[in-house]
Amino acid sequence: METIEIVKSEIRNPQSAIRNSNLPIGIFDSGVGGLTVYRALHERLPHEHFVYLGDTARVPYGTKSLSTVERYAIENAKFLEGHGIKLLVVACNTASALALPAIRAAVRITVVGVIDPGARAAVEIAGARKIGVIATEATVQSGAYASAIARINPTIEVIERACPLFVPLAEEGWADTEVARAVAAEYLQDFTKEDIGALVLGCTHYPILRDLIGDVIGRSAPLIDSGEAAAGEVEALLESSGLSSAQAERGTERQLCDDLDHFYVTDAAERFAKVAERFLGAAPSVLEAVEVWGHDELRTH
Amino acid sequence: METIEIVKSEIRNPQSAIRNSNLPIGIFDSGVGGLTVYRALHERLPHEHFVYLGDTARVPYGTKSLSTVERYAIENAKFLEGHGIKLLVVACNTASALALPAIRAAVRITVVGVIDPGARAAVEIAGARKIGVIATEATVQSGAYASAIARINPTIEVIERACPLFVPLAEEGWADTEVARAVAAEYLQDFTKEDIGALVLGCTHYPILRDLIGDVIGRSAPLIDSGEAAAGEVEALLESSGLSSAQAERGTERQLCDDLDHFYVTDAAERFAKVAERFLGAAPSVLEAVEVWGHDELRTH
Numbered sequence: 389m390e391t392i393e394i395v396k397s398e399i400r401n402p403q404s405a406i407r408n409s410n411l412p413i414g415i416f417d418s419g420v421g422g423l424t425v426y427r428a429l430h431e432r433l434p435h436e437h438f439v440y441l442g443d444t445a446r447v448p449y450g451t452k453s454l455s456t457v458e459r460y461a462i463e464n465a466k467f468l469e470g471h472g473i474k475l476l477v478v479a480c481n482t483a484s485a486l487a488l489p490a491i492r493a494a495v496r497i498t499v500v501g502v503i504d505p506g507a508r509a510a511v512e513i514a515g516a517r518k519i520g521v522i523a524t525e526a527t528v529q530s531g532a533y534a535s536a537i538a539r540i541n542p543t544i545e546v547i548e549r550a551c552p553l554f555v556p557l558a559e560e561g562w563a564d565t566e567v568a569r570a571v572a573a574e575y576l577q578d579f580t581k582e583d584i585g586a587l588v589l590g591c592t593h594y595p596i597l598r599d600l601i602g603d604v605i606g607r608s609a610p611l612i613d614s615g616e617a618a619a620g621e622v623e624a625l626l627e628s629s630g631l632s633s634a635q636a637e638r639g640t641e642r643q644l645c646d647d648l649d650h651f652y653v654t655d656a657a658e659r660f661a662k663v664a665e666r667f668l669g670a671a672p673s674v675l676e677a678v679e680v681w682g683h684d685e686l687r688t689h
Numbered sequence: 690m691e692t693i694e695i696v697k698s699e700i701r702n703p704q705s706a707i708r709n710s711n712l713p714i715g716i717f718d719s720g721v722g723g724l725t726v727y728r729a730l731h732e733r734l735p736h737e738h739f740v741y742l743g744d745t746a747r748v749p750y751g752t753k754s755l756s757t758v759e760r761y762a763i764e765n766a767k768f769l770e771g772h773g774i775k776l777l778v779v780a781c782n783t784a785s786a787l788a789l790p791a792i793r794a795a796v797r798i799t800v801v802g803v804i805d806p807g808a809r810a811a812v813e814i815a816g817a818r819k820i821g822v823i824a825t826e827a828t829v830q831s832g833a834y835a836s837a838i839a840r841i842n843p844t845i846e847v848i849e850r851a852c853p854l855f856v857p858l859a860e861e862g863w864a865d866t867e868v869a870r871a872v873a874a875e876y877l878q879d880f881t882k883e884d885i886g887a888l889v890l891g892c893t894h895y896p897i898l899r900d901l902i903g904d905v906i907g908r909s910a911p912l913i914d915s916g917e918a919a920a921g922e923v924e925a926l927l928e929s930s931g932l933s934s935a936q937a938e939r940g941t942e943r944q945l946c947d948d949l950d951h952f953y954v955t956d957a958a959e960r961f962a963k964v965a966e967r968f969l970g971a972a973p974s975v976l977e978a979v980e981v982w983g984h985d986e987l988r989t990h
Binding site: 534558559570571 | 745746747748750753757797826851854857858860861863866867868871872875956957960964
């Protein structure tokens with residue numbers, strides 16, 4: 389990591405940039421968990437560059453209400469739109485579940501959430517069998533995954549469970565401990581008793597616990613990483629709209645967290661860098677703390 | 690619980706009220722954890738009534754930075770001061786550790802934090818032995834407990850450890866499970882190896898896990914609940930300043946969560962009520978969702 393500095397972000401002109409293929413892809417998350425989505429996007433699209441915003445001043449979203457999550461999500465989306473991006477990925481499952489219509493109404497760029505891609509991937513793999521979903525309290529209460537799955541195939545039964553302890557387990561770096569195994573056994577017991585055709589990892593932190601969750605669930609139920617599924621959809625969208633980076637033709641592939649990818653957080657940049665190192669094996673080269681609230685009045689100071 | 694309604698709080702005139710013994714005691718916390726401090730205050734001062742603010746829209750504070758915690762704490766303190774209170778208790782250990790000077794500069798009433806009372810109680814019990822402190826990441830990093838203990842007795846050695854999983858364990862209602870025991874054994878191993886004279890529960894959630902923590906630590910190290918210690922100081926302060934409620938003379942004792950105690954949250958009132966039931970065995974009779982930010986411009990709408 390080269391710099392951690394507190395700056396007010398510049399606002400670039402979004403209008404002129406909407407269809408510019410050389411712009412970065414914007415990603416926002418409630419905090420550090422969305423780095424698993426960044427990693428999935430980077431792996432799928434190694435020629436693209438990214439702008440990531442983690443709303444670490446207001447994390448987590450998973451225990452908050454619809455109106456609050458909507459407000460935070462819109463502020464994040466507008467911040468990234470103002471930064472100049474060609475497409476916005478809402479990495480946070482809770483924000484995708486609760487606030488996607490509000491975000492789409494608030495910005496002019498294409499917005500991709502993680503719920504629909506995750507639901508589609510799960511239905512594809514599960515066939516006629518039940519689908520399990522693990523997520524935050526707010527995502528489970530929203531019923532967003534169940535609705536998305538029902539829109540594709542209304543006969544599929546969906547079993548959902550909130551797993552709040554998975555987030556601190558992942559952030560503590562305890563994925564590979566007996567404690568984590570005991571927590572997973574408790575949370576996942578409803579799924580191990582059932583004939584589950586797929587289990588959706590419906591929170592950005594859960595892929596960090598992927599091996600553990602897979603062990604506890606057993607081989608019969610494949611795990612669906614909604615972030616990976618969303619990365620596939622982003623690739624298809626860029627290709628179909630002619631927005632893929634010209635770098636792809638030149639074959640330039642980039643390193644995770646190199647200095648073309650810009651990371652913004654709304655608070656506690658050092659903690660973000662530490663957890664990023666744990667999640668990605670690399671800390672961001674460019675990481676800045678910004679304010680995203682009151683964005684309409686945001687000025688460079 | 691009789692009502693959960695979304696209202697903008699009225700602002701009453703703080704100046705005229707500063708020395709009115711019949712006013713409530715204000716308590717704020719980052720969320721639901723401060724209910725353990727409310728319970729301790731209620732037990733110690735059954736004639737007083739309370740106004741509690743849980744900043745559930747921005748919880749937790751324990752992973753956030755100094756400047757952010759200061760900003761949130763000042764907004765909460767001003768909200769409660771505007772409500773008309775005779776004394777403010779900062780129940781949140783993180784806010785007490787990071788923001789007490791900023792809060793005291795921002796309001797005109799007496800402000801009691803939980804760090805100094807907890808430190809004093811620990812020194813009293815530990816004698817010359819080491820003192821253990823468990824708390825949030827931010828509280829541990831601030832070194833507030835170590836500094837407070839050093840001000841009383843600079844020769845005492847302090848060992849601190851952040852225990853982030855304790856909060857969701859308490860909120861899940863998992864205090865009495867094997868999972869919680871395994872987490873506690875991991876977090877507390879540094880303390881069980883040492884000759885600890887007292888262990889400070891430096892986060893409002895931890896008293897919910899008191900029996901478990903006591904079992905793992907063993908009988909040699911008494912547990913110090915900073916909220917209980919703060920309640921003792923509040924009692925002494927009220928008496929010495931003539932601010933004790935006149936109800937005390939009439940011998941009227943009140944029930945926990947009855948309709949004289951008003952609870953405000955900044956988000957997700959239903960979740961707050963559910964966890965309150967788990968923590969206190971009773972949900973608030975009067976619970977309202979409010980906005981506390983931009984308080985200087987706060988108006989009734």
